Amino acid sequence: MSTPGAPTPDTTPSSDFDQAVEALARQVKGVVLTPGQEGYDAQRAGNQTGRTHRPAVLVGASGPADVQQAVVFAARHHLPVAVQGTGHALGAVAADGGVLINTSRMTGLRIDTRAATAWVAAGVSWDQVIHEAAPAGLAPLAGSAPGVGVVSYTLGGGLGLLSRRYGYAADHVRSIDVVTADGRLRHVTPASDPDLFWALRGGRDNFGVVTGLEIDLMPVPTLYGGGLFFDYASAREVLDTYLSWSAGMPEEMTSSLAVISFPDAPVLPPPLRGRHVVHVRIAYAADDLSPAKDLIAPLRALGPFNDTVRELPYAEVGTIHNDPPVPGSFESATALLGELGPDAAGALLDLVGPHAPVPHVVELRHLGGALARPARVPNAVGHRDAHYLINIVSRLERADLTDIQPAHEHLVQALAPWSTGGRALTFLNGRRDAEHVRSAYEAEDYRRLTELKAVHDPGNLFRLNHNIPPATPA
Ligand SMILES: Cc1cc2nc3c(=O)[nH]c(=O)nc-3n(C[C@H](O)[C@H](O)[C@H](O)COP(=O)(O)OP(=O)(O)OC[C@H]3O[C@@H](n4cnc5c(N)ncnc54)[C@H](O)[C@@H]3O)c2cc1C
Structure with missing residues (x-):
């Protein structure tokens, strides 16, 4: 290209x-x-x-x-x-x-418990920050898999397990150390360079190589969370209930629902092995956790065959999704969606589960709450009006790419009537054509990003990414 x-x-x-x-x-x-x-x-x-x-x-x-x-x-x-x-x-x-x-050698991490912040070097992953912050009762805005890198996740937006309460991880960055295309190491703050500070939080790797980030930590020692597993036979009832339930939840409740086709692999516990399930993931974070049980009662009433939802230390937050920590090869597709009702549930269930052409994890993450509000210091993360994010993942160990890509595309197209037209950058993965990259931004933000790219990286040195090309002079 x-x-x-x-x-x-x-x-x-x-x-x-x-x-x-x-x-x-x-x-x-x-x-x-x-x-x-x-x-x-x-x-x-x-x-x-x-x-x-x-x-x-x-x-x-x-x-x-x-x-x-x-x-x-x-x-x-x-x-x-x-x-x-x-x-x-x-x-x-x-x-x-x-x-x-x-950057994997750059593992520096400093926690400031009084300020409730962490300075994180480029090679650090979330598990290190979670572990170091936990003794002070503090929590970073990590995502579903603690092995993911802090810098890329955060500067791409960062949709986490506390997101409806606190917003995107990118909304909680205080300063950024970055090497720009001219080879300079800059300490970028809202005061030192407001434009670059805006662009890096959302524009991610288009403006330089970030060597460290200062981020906020949240006072979340424990939460009420885990997973409810349902047999696929009750998928329709669970999905319909989940959609109406999630739409009425307070901001303290962040949740998602996934339809998962588990492989018949000995590493899995017998109840999940080779089975199609619906997995509802719960993360309720509040000063008072006591309302949580009543809030999830309508889901429990549907009779999950496995229920791991409990009060758990934030240090165990990775157990909520239980994403496999081992390397593997996967392909994915994604879209941001508006309000969803029974029609959307029907369209989704027509194409997932046992009759799907390829094995997959299809997850719906509930957005809204603090995600719908602009960051206190504005950034380039947009599409804040979306209600749900769909993420479709298939592992290449289980199907051919030539079968996976059309199956994913078919599903995305089936949900097109509910699509906002936008996508979240951290879920784009290998899709980096111009149409996908543009869709990660509001149109006006994209235009501003191309102009700032022309200032900070006119030669497009940083182009092996979801590329924002420099604006050409009018
Ligand atoms: C299992 C799994 C679970 C996930 N869960 C979530 C989730 O819950 N929420 C969410 O929002 N996302 C999630 N993601 C997506 C994840 O946030 C992105 O894939 C992220 O880019 C991964 O960053 P990395 O450093 O781990 O990967 P890498 O492949 O090392 O980095 C990804 C890209 O980020 C850029 N980059 C990396 N380091 C730097 C740097 N120092 N400076 C500038 N650019 C840099 C580079 O362009 C690089 O190609 C998940 C991904 C996986 C595989």
Whole structure:
């Protein structure tokens, strides 16, 4: 894909180029690797195993100075830059022939319990922050899988298990340390550079390589949460009840419903093995948890065959979705939806469950509440009027991509009457064509982002991503 404003990458190895790589390796404290060298394969691998980076140069950065060296090197050699934290969205970036900066060595984390904030380096994943903040009764705005990287999730929006109460993770960023295309390391705050601060929170990797973030922590030592599992035979009743139930819930209740086709795998507990189920996930966070039992009573009345909902420490928040922590390859599709009623439930259930063409997890995440309000310091995360997000995931170990993609598309199309037209950036994964990227933003925000891109990255050095191209002069 060629991108306006992008110089042609020169990836032809030459002795000059090789010497430049050797010079880079002397300047960098971490590692510099090229194809075929020991460690190259391990450093380019991520949690998503479906696709593989093949960078011309891989820099395992030990800190911001290494990131600066890598960015300056890439700019000098007209090579695009990609970044990898934990590699949960690796399919989105495939750094073929570019410079890949792996941040997994950058694991610094400082918790300020008095200010209820954390400073998090680029390679940190949520489980580390959850674990370190818990003794002070504090909680970060993590998502369903604690193994996901903090920086990418947060700057992409970040839809978490406390989201209806507190909003997007991107709404709770205080400052950002970022290496921009000119190789400068900047400490960006709402006061120092309001435009760049706005753009980074939502525009994610289009404006630089973020080396650290300062984020808010919330006073949530415990919540009432877990999962209710229903046999697929009662899917219609459960979905209809869930839709009317969720629409009336207070902001303290964040929930989702997933139709899951579990593989017949020995790692799974017998009640789930090879079974089609409906999984309702509950996360109720409030100063007083006592109303929670009554609130979920209408769902319990439907007779789940397994019920793990209980008062649980926030440190165990990853057990609510129980996303598999092991690497795997997957394909996904997503859309933001408006209000849903029985018609939408029927359209969905026509295409999921035992009769679906490919095994999948199809989840509906309930939005609204604080997600519907703009951030206190505005950012580029939009589409706040959506009521639900649908996320469809199939693992490539269980079906061919050629079967998965049309099945996902069919489902998205069937729900088109309820679609807002928008999508959430953190759920786009490998879909990075212009139409998908634009759909992650409000039209006016997208225009402003292209203009800021022209200021901060006119050569589109950061284009191995969900790319926002620089605006061309009128
Ligand atoms: C199992 C699973 C569960 C998930 N649950 C949720 C959820 O509940 N809510 C939600 O909102 N999302 C969720 N996601 C999506 C997740 O937030 C995105 O895939 C996110 O981009 C993953 O970030 P990473 O660092 O872990 O992955 P990576 O693949 O390492 O990074 C993804 C992209 O982010 C950019 N990036 C990474 N580090 C930096 C950096 N330092 N500076 C600039 N750009 C950078 C790069 O372009 C990179 O390609 C989930 C994903 C998975 C696989």
